[in-house]
Amino acid sequence: MQSNSERDSSPSDSNSTIELQRSENEYDHLTNTIMEDLGQKLNRYKESQDMSSSHILHLPTEVLLLILSFVTSKTDLLSFMLTCRKFGDLVSGLLWFRPGISNAYVYKEMIRIMRIPPEKTFWDYKKFIRRLNLSLVSNLVEDEFLYAFSGCPNLERITLVNCSKVTADSVATILKDASNLQSIDLTGVLNITDGVYYSLARHCKKLQGLYAPGSMAVSKNAVYTLISNCPMLKRIKLSECVGVDDEIVVKLVRECKNLVELDLHGCIRVTDYALVVLFEELEYLREFKISMNDHITERCFLGLPNEPYLDKLRIIDFTSCSNVNDKLVIKLVQLAPKLRHIVLSKCTKITDSSLRALATLGKCLHYLHLGHCINITDFGVCHLLRNCHRLQYVDLACCQELTNDTLFELSQLPRLRRIGLVKCHNITDHGILYLANNRRSPDDTLERVHLSYCTQISIFPIYKLLMACRRLTHLSLTGIRDFLRSDITRFCRDPPNDFTQSQRDMFCVFSGDGVRKLRDHLSSLYHQQQQINRYVNSQNIGNLRDDGEALNEIFQYIANPATPGQLPPRVQELIEARRRNRNQEPIMTNIVNFPEQIRRLSLLPPEQQQALPQPIRQLIAQATASPLSFPLQDQEPQQQQQERGLGIPPVDNFSQVVDEGQEFDEDQEME
Numbered sequence: 001m002q003s004n005s006e007r008d009s010s011p012s013d014s015n016s017t018i019e020l021q022r023s024e025n026e027y028d029h030l031t032n033t034i035m036e037d038l039g040q041k042l043n044r045y046k047e048s049q050d051m052s053s054s055h056i057l058h059l060p061t062e063v064l065l066l067i068l069s070f071v072t073s074k075t076d077l078l079s080f081m082l083t084c085r086k087f088g089d090l091v092s093g094l095l096w097f098r099p100g101i102s103n104a105y106v107y108k109e110m111i112r113i114m115r116i117p118p119e120k121t122f123w124d125y126k127k128f129i130r131r132l133n134l135s136l137v138s139n140l141v142e143d144e145f146l147y148a149f150s151g152c153p154n155l156e157r158i159t160l161v162n163c164s165k166v167t168a169d170s171v172a173t174i175l176k177d178a179s180n181l182q183s184i185d186l187t188g189v190l191n192i193t194d195g196v197y198y199s200l201a202r203h204c205k206k207l208q209g210l211y212a213p214g215s216m217a218v219s220k221n222a223v224y225t226l227i228s229n230c231p232m233l234k235r236i237k238l239s240e241c242v243g244v245d246d247e248i249v250v251k252l253v254r255e256c257k258n259l260v261e262l263d264l265h266g267c268i269r270v271t272d273y274a275l276v277v278l279f280e281e282l283e284y285l286r287e288f289k290i291s292m293n294d295h296i297t298e299r300c301f302l303g304l305p306n307e308p309y310l311d312k313l314r315i316i317d318f319t320s321c322s323n324v325n326d327k328l329v330i331k332l333v334q335l336a337p338k339l340r341h342i343v344l345s346k347c348t349k350i351t352d353s354s355l356r357a358l359a360t361l362g363k364c365l366h367y368l369h370l371g372h373c374i375n376i377t378d379f380g381v382c383h384l385l386r387n388c389h390r391l392q393y394v395d396l397a398c399c400q401e402l403t404n405d406t407l408f409e410l411s412q413l414p415r416l417r418r419i420g421l422v423k424c425h426n427i428t429d430h431g432i433l434y435l436a437n438n439r440r441s442p443d444d445t446l447e448r449v450h451l452s453y454c455t456q457i458s459i460f461p462i463y464k465l466l467m468a469c470r471r472l473t474h475l476s477l478t479g480i481r482d483f484l485r486s487d488i489t490r491f492c493r494d495p496p497n498d499f500t501q502s503q504r505d506m507f508c509v510f511s512g513d514g515v516r517k518l519r520d521h522l523s524s525l526y527h528q529q530q531q532i533n534r535y536v537n538s539q540n541i542g543n544l545r546d547d548g549e550a551l552n553e554i555f556q557y558i559a560n561p562a563t564p565g566q567l568p569p570r571v572q573e574l575i576e577a578r579r580r581n582r583n584q585e586p587i588m589t590n591i592v593n594f595p596e597q598i599r600r601l602s603l604l605p606p607e608q609q610q611a612l613p614q615p616i617r618q619l620i621a622q623a624t625a626s627p628l629s630f631p632l633q634d635q636e637p638q639q640q641q642q643e644r645g646l647g648i649p650p651v652d653n654f655s656q657v658v659d660e661g662q663e664f665d666e667d668q669e670m671e
Helices: 004-056 061-068 074-081 085-096 104-114 143-147 168-175 194-203 220-229 246-255 272-281 326-335 352-364 378-387 404-410 429-437 459-468 501-506 513-538 548-558 569-580 594-602 606-610 614-624 638-643 651-667
Strands: 131-133 157-159 183-185 209-211 235-237 261-263 287-289 315-317 341-343 367-369 393-395 418-420 448-450 474-476 509-511
Touching (some): 074 085, 104 143, 220 246, 429 459, 474 513
Parallel strands (some): 131 157, 157 183, 209 235, 367 393, 418 448
16 A cells, blocks of 8 residues: 555656656757758758859859950969869969969079979979960079979970070970970070970971071981971071071971961072972962072062962061062062062162062051162152051161152151161251151151161251150160260160270160150250240340351250350350451341340349349350450351251241240140
8 A cells, every 4th residue: 555645746746757758848849940940041051052053163164264264363363263172173274374484583483383293282283384485584594494394295385585594405305295385486595406306396296386596506407307297387487597408498388388487587598499489389478588698589489470479478578688689579569469568678789660669569568678778769769658658667777868858758657656767868957857747646656766877967856856756765866966965865775785985985875764854855955945035035136046057056055064164156256256356346237146145135234134044144144254245247148057957947937836846845745
């Protein structure tokens, strides 16, 4: 029997147990509910993540690469690469496709990375490199650096321009694994040997472009082997290669049918025979250069029809081919009526007949080099310039028969960018002024002007040219006496290191910021001269522009701070004349005497003299330092003044030029 205590406690205990079980069930239910909610949310999150990622990461690789190709910033590409492994695989190839080796720091880091074994890096970087350009660090590149890039199987282009410290052995080494190489540029690489050519022939069957000027040590057999094993060649430059002769050229033409560019500069063993085969069989030829070859004559076009047989040809260069004559040029224009770039410098046998033939090219002709063609004249050049109005580059250096008439026609070319008139001694101030006055547009295209040794040019026309051509970035005035002054030469660039002392003394070339500084300096001097002229006119004491010679002396005097204590030459001559004829009275003439004007200004009250411009006060002080009066000399005819090249416009229209200059300055103020 149960005791009373047991009977009394059993109902309450059962109730407590039931409540505890109920609480546990509710807790489990609540826990399950919470977990289910969390699970549902987690599943929804995963599903959303999968859905969002599927739109990008599930795209084909080609589409992703196309999208990433629009990202030009390497910083943004690096951010993409750090997003996930798949993006990293894609972007790493874009970043290493063409390593930007542009300075010494990147150069050192590249050496360090290339020396790390592939198994210790996240990616094998050598597989990504397709284009290797070392021209920006050419002074640093050595064989040790180049060896680090051996084993790059996907290399397509190698550029070693001016890498003079590398040898042929290191170049041949990196070519061993470059089976996909399409182009290599060895311009400036010294001592190219047969090993480079044999390595290209053995390992680079897909080669399309070879630029190897200066291959003097390369044998004929090496070139022959290369041509035989690389039939896909399209562009080849074999300058100064002594092994190149007619047989090599014919072999090249027969094996490489898709050749579009060929440079045989200095290959003196090539004759007309090879050129006949070349022009007959290369229907896609666009560029051909051969120079310093006396074997080339008009017979190189023998057998070709008098029709546009070479209509794809755009660039041709016959520099220093002394036997090139009018017949060759006339035939060339018939065969290639779309020539755009022609170089006939030092072809001394061509005359105006060639220029009349070239004029038929019309708007196609953009670049023309006729330096040292001593038999051409204004007639032929002017006819050519009138018909070829799209010319951008014209070089007529050392064509000593040319005069200002050529400059008049050059000024009419709307797209002209470069002019070469070195040693054209008949060019004078009037031609330069005409050129300047006809190029007054803010959008003028003229960028480079070469006027060295044009000894009849003075300061004022160059000032006008600088003010008219605001895009001018290069101006050469070597050998022109008026510009060899310390206040002007300080803006010149440094002469080349291999110049002699006499060449350094005559050197006067302005580039870049030096052109701007020269423009500002001459503008300052010119406005000082205008200030004097205006004041003299306002005081009704004469008109300086009536005497062109005196005006030029003022300008030259003020523009030459190196000699502040000297009087202008004409004033000194007048003083000497007065000393010889002390009692002679001044002879009044109908022209204004500059010293007489200064004398009249010296009679003004001191307070008025203090108000004068500083240059005028300086001249007054120098003039009044001597008790001598200044007699007038006989007037020099205006025509003789102009013939002497005084550096100013003709006397009658000088005021007009001054006014035009003021208007132009206002128009160009915004630039």
